[in-house]
Amino acid sequence: MQVIVVGAGIGGLAAALALHASGHEVTVFESTPTILPLGVGINLLPNAVEVLGELGLVDALLAHGVATREMLYFNRFGQRIWGEPRGRFAGHAAPQISLHRGALQGVLFDAVVERLGPDRVICDRRFMDHEEGGGRIVARFLDRAGAAWEVPADLLICADGIHSAARARLYPDEGPPIYGGHILWRGTSLAAPFLTGASMVIAGHRDQKFVIYPISPPGPDGRQRINWAADLAVAKNLRREDWNRPGDPAEFLPRFEAWRFGWLDVPGLVRDAEAIYEFP
Incomplete structure (x- = not known):
């Protein structure tokens, strides 16, 4: 099956690796011209690390991060309230890993390039819309020079972030995310x-x-x-x-x-x- 993944973030790259491992032909399209290590830290709980372990990435992630040993709660005076061990220190099969978001994305990106090939991650392609028909789908993209691109596939996965163009098209009346206070x-x-x-x-x-x-x-x-x-x-x-x-x-x-x-x-x-x- 031919699969298009929109967005070369954490979700898009992980989906591409999992689909490739299942035997599908996957191409990832990213709107930015270059994939950079943006953001700050991220904490991966054992259930997420187990999935990444199935993709063979745990050792690479640990090389960039820290296996979290414990989770502690303190009050505003620095007095300990409660704590518990985490990850393998708590008996889980997988560790809890804390690392830079850019390092996580980099490990996923390197694995995609190695396993799928460097031509399977295409940057400078902003997703515009899609069309379905005859059991297939056509995704339309626009590059920064203004050129339009049409790509056919069997499946389209949109992992293009909180301001997803695909979601806005499918749910035009949804409105912006609700502020949580x-x-x-x-x-x-x-x-x-x-x-x-x-x-x-x-x-x-x-x-x-x-x-x-x-x-x-x-x-x-x-x-x-x-x-x-x-x-x-x-x-x-x-x-x-x-x-x-x-x-x-x-x-x-x-x-x-x-x-x-x-x-x-x-x-x-x-x-x-x-x-x-x-x-x-």
């Missing part, structure tokens, strides 16, 4: 390992919390890349959601200025950020 400021910082060096921590409460976990092994200087997210309840958000919109620490850091726990300096970590992004 919270804004996240996300970043990564190089810092000394905290607690076990493989701990995931959620500190605070429903309306104000700080999530933190390492996403790389320690480097030669002993520091790890630490992923963090500052979460605040905000009544209204008038900005369009965008995973890559730069964030301003002045909008949230004052609320966390006193969060120094001995084993973790939250304001120091934020000030040392390599980059900060705001969502939604």
Whole structure:
């Protein structure tokens, strides 16, 4: 079966690998001219890692990330409330892996190029619409030069993100995503390992919390890349959601200025950020 996958993100690339493993002919189309390692950290639970393990990717993922050892909850004063082991440390067949989103996408992309071939990932193709008929489907794309492309296939999978062109066409009256009442400021910082060096921590409460976990092994200087997210309840958000919109620490850091726990300096970590992004 000939399959078109729209979107070379995590979902699209994983789908392409799974379909190829089942014997299908798959081509991935991506709107951007180049696939770059965007974003910050991501946490893969054991059920997701088991699927990626079936694709033979666990060792490559662990080489880029950290096998999360424990999940801990603290209050806003840094006092421990509760904790539990995670992944293989909790008896699961697969580890829980924390790593940079770009590293995850890179591992998937490299596997697709190796197994499907370099000509099976085509960039600079923005999905426009599709047409069905006679048991087949035709997908239409537009490149940045304005040229139109039509590609026939048996199956079309659209993994083109939160602003999916395919979803907008199928559900034109759906409207934009509904704001959930919270804004996240996300970043990564190089810092000394905290607690076990493989701990995931959620500190605070429903309306104000700080999530933190390492996403790389320690480097030669002993520091790890630490992923963090500052979460605040905000009544209204008038900005369009965008995973890559730069964030301003002045909008949230004052609320966390006193969060120094001995084993973790939250304001120091934020000030040392390599980059900060705001969502939604």
